[in-house]
Each structure stands twice: as structure tokens, then as C-alpha cells.
Amino acid sequence: MAKTVLHKASTRGHANHGWLDSYHSFSFANYYNPERIHFGALRVLNDDTVSEGRGFGKHPHDNMEIISIPLEGDLQHEDSMGNVAVIKKGDIQAMSAGTGIFHSEFNKHKDAPVKFLQIWIFPNKKNVEPRYSQITLNPEERHNKLQQVLSPAETEAGVWIQQDAWFSMGKFDKDFSTQYTFKKKGDGVYAFVLNGDITIDGQQLHNRDGFGIWETDSVSITANSQDAELLLMEVPMT
């Protein structure tokens, strides 16, 4: 029988630094909850809002797969590999930090905040050469469909990371139903509602709720509101 864990939006850790308003689904920085450390290889799910023109100055990462998904606004990224890019709403960026990388992330605009998800996944191999990829997603490919946006393979749809993980996103009409079949036996799926109301395997979820499910092979998804949006993250559990 499937096992589940429910993380209501209001139970997330929260830190408001003025320029940064951040909600943490898992322990991060000063938010420490021993019951909320990780979901399999999914270690960090931060829901960040950064003020106009502000951001994270140059800082390091290593041995972590870092995925950024802007939800509103644009993020200016610069890193020690020489990548300079704007990650726009509708894009997804993945950075394999490997042996080590420094980068900065700033709100590109001076007149509106940027809202984005930052997601960290443990890699399945340490000390790889750092790498970076970014793509623009076609929103039509996730209208009443699950669009794969991340995978372990460069040849598959989406960006790719150093871990056997697959991310999918969808935006659904009310009452639309579908099923997600796990790619790999033994994996778990962590669902994060980006907008609206969605039921997954009988569990009703609302905006910014997180729901983890494992020891199963598939999950059923039903949108309970118009334009409900969902991010599914399939990750190894061990």
C-alpha cells in the first residue's frame, strides 16, 4: 500500500529578510525541523520572492543539483563557469554544482518582484565537472498534459541533472484527470501545487501544498479548479 506524507503550505518554514521572502518545504538555513529534512533525494524546495533589483550575491555550491523555476518575473544568473543568463518565467534552469561553482541570482527588474522555486536534489555521483543547462518550455505542452521538464539524460525532454530524477509540470482545466506512472520502481513522487486545487490519489491539495507518495507505481491526478498547476518530482527514495 502506498505511503504518503502531507506538507500543508502553512506548515512550511518561513524567513522574511525584507528583500527575500522565502518559504521552505524542508529544513533550510535557520529553519530546522527534524521531521522535514528531505523526501528521498529531494532535499530543498524553497518558494522564494525577491524584491525589485535585489538578490543573492556570489555564493558557492558543490555536490548538489540545483534547479530554478521562475513563476513570475525574471532571474539574472551569473556563475564562475562564465554563464550569464536571464531565467524567465516559463524557463527552467539546472545546475550540477559538482566539484564546486560560485553563482549569483538577482531579480532582473527594478519594478516588480521575482517569484521562483529553487529545488535541490542530491546527486547520484559526487565531484562531477560542474555544468549548467537552461531551456524555455512550451506552455501548450503542459495544458491538460504532464510535460517532462527534467530528467537524468541529456537526450530526454527537459533539462538534465546528475540524478535519476524526473520532473513534470501540468496546467489543467477544471475536472481534468490524468495519471502519472513512475519511471523507476522504488521511486517516490513529491507533488507541489503551484496554483489552484488538485486531488492526488484521493488527497485534496491546495495552493503550495506538498504531497509525497511512495511504494506505489502510479498516482491519479484530478484538477478541482480551473488552471490548476502542478509540479511533480520523481526521485529515488534510497
Add this chain to the structure above:
Amino acid sequence: MEKIQILVVCSHQEILNTIIRLINNNEKWNGTGTDDIEQAIELFHQQAFDLVLLGSGLTGESENKLRKIFVLQNPEIKIIEHFGGGSGLLSNEIEEAFAGNKNGNFNVIDNPFK
């Protein structure tokens, strides 16, 4: 009150500096760092540490060597892998180590990267 003594071994010098700075920003912790395996072993002989953080750039062989030597010398020593390079995970990892939560990191005790 005595500070918790933390030894950090990481081959990326800039990241090592960042980790040490972050550790020493906490008044309860004192960090000592090295990017050299043999120096790490020497430091461990010279000083009593409460925790060892293994950072990036260490081979599996080096990590296993350090673990064996450190545990032989001090069976109570806590050894954890630091992920993220001086990131927002650092304080969590240290707290988890002292809470004795082996599942705090993804497979923290046994080296998952063979």
C-alpha cells in the same frame, strides 16, 4: 561555554574558506579547515574535534581513509558529508549530526557514492 570544534576537509579552497567563515560566524562553533588529506589526519591527532565535515573534491578512497583513521582514534567522532558548498544546509547538517539523526542527509553514514 566551550565551543564545538569542527574539522572541515574540502579540496576547493574558496568553498572551504566560505564554510569556515560560516561556521565561525556561529558563536557556538569553531571551524578548522584543510584541503589536504594528510594535514587533516595530522590536525585530528593534534586536536580534539567534535565533528568532521567532508566537503567537495575528496575521492571515495580519501573519504574512506579519513573515516577509518578518525573513527579508530575517536570512536565517538561524528563524521558527516557536507552538501552544497557552504550553503543553507550547513547549520541543518551540524544540528542533525548532534541530534543523532542518521537520516538527516541522504544516506549520510554510509558513503552513497561508490
